[in-house]
Amino acid sequence: MDLFGFLNVNELALAFSNLSMFPYFDMAHYIISIMSLREQPGAMEVSQRSPFACWFSSMLYCFGGAILSALMMADAPVAPLSNTTNLLLASLMWYLVFYCPLDVVYSLTSIFPLRLLLTAMKEVTRTWKVLGGVIQAGKKYKDGLFVMIAVGWAKGAGGGLISNFEQLVRGVWKPETNELLKMSYPTKVSLLGAFLFSLQQCRYLPIQTHHLIFIYTLFIVTNKIRIMMLGSSSYPFSSVESVLFKTLFVRPLTFSSMSDLTQSSAHQNHKKPNASNGSTSSRNTDQTDRKESAVNKKIN
Template identity: 80%
Template sequence: MDMFAFLNLNELALGLSNLPMFPYFDMAHYIISVMSLREKPGALDVSQRSAFACWFSSMLHCFGGAVLSALMMADAPIAPLSNTTNLLLASLMCEMISVGYLVFYCPLDGVYSLASVWPLRLVLTGMKEVTRTWKVLGGVTQAGRKYKDGLFVMIAVGWAKGAGGGLISNFEQLVRGVWKPETNELLKMSYPTKVTLLGSVLFSLQQCGFLPMQTHHLIFIYTLFIVTNKMRMMLTSGSSSYPFSELESVLYKTLFVRPLTFSPLADSTQGSDQTCARQTNPEEAKKKD
């Protein structure tokens, strides 16, 4: 893009696209993922009852996207766990941060307290958001190799790989003995799920040639967007506002809200039921009248 050349950002965009995720960015992803699990209600109680259940739910938080995308691509769902180095690294983070025994023996819960220090957590969260870009791009590229120009397949796989931990949250809750179907991510999408879907759409359009932009330029723009917006949300007292919430609200009200000129569905159903009753039982209807 001419804008990148004008602002001398080409080298920065290329450097970001070649940035290795292992081990530091992956480690940040594991730490923040497991910390978010620890902070869920009842997670510490489960850690005391069953260390294995806590470890397994932690692995779903860390590798949920890879597992879900593998299922969608008809690959082995345990394939993401075949990388022993990453598995041990994630397990180490789990042991140090939330669900392992070390958290109970560490004096004053020092490890978790250290990771919860606001500046450090801010940096770790930003690093985790950087890994989101690579997960989404990896899913889109993987689907594109198998289903060439399959736009919707690429969007679905990229979305699953980037936000799989949230999309399979109900299964992860079952591992911890919790069943809350009303928390289904598809019923009420969280910010990570929405922003991952946005990224999956953009990268899929770019891979199919509908978005005239080089890959490393899109990586730079999308990463800058999700990192800065996440930092803004954290710095504004945990605000969960979505930058496109107003546009999203307008589109929803325009396209999906039932017009007020129509009667409610329940009333029309009751009216049709009464009409049918009159037709099937005219004698009883006359008696009631």
């Protein structure tokens, strides 16, 4: 882009796109993910009752996106766990967050400035996860736009999308927390990123990959920092989302009047048989009275 050349950040964007996520950024991702699990209701009780269930839930938090995207691509769901180094690193972070003596690691990482830094580093890894899912789907389904979006979304927000399965591991069943019913912020930004990277990979978006990586990462990191510092959970495009929802998916008010007319007509039809029954019974009564009067005349 000419704007990047004008601002002299083209080399910065290119160097940023070649940034390695291992080990520091991956470590930050594991720590924040496992801390999120620990702060779930009942997670500490599970860690004391069944350490294996706690570990398995932690791995789902850490590798949920890779597992879900592997299932969507008809690969083995255990393939993401084949990297022994990453698995051992995630397991080490799990043990330190839950079982470190005197709870030193969790207390230290809960300090706001450090947690803010680790969360920002975790958001950086989200970009690589979404882009990796899009590229993986693009290699198998060339120019399959919707498949690329779905796989990139799953890889970037898979931990949230499979949250109901993870809850079952801990003995919790809350179907109302399904991410498809009410999307959280990470799920929404991952879907946005999957959409943008898929358009770029299919050449519908005229921008280079490293430029889009830099812009998207800058957006999600700064917005996440804003949310944490202000204590707000608002989505940047919530107003646009609300307008589109009200325009496309809210049923018009005229439907209610039509239902009222249908109910009133049905009520009238229900009354008609009663009226006919009343007239028939009155006619039968008149005929009976006439017969009785004729019999009385003959007797007299």
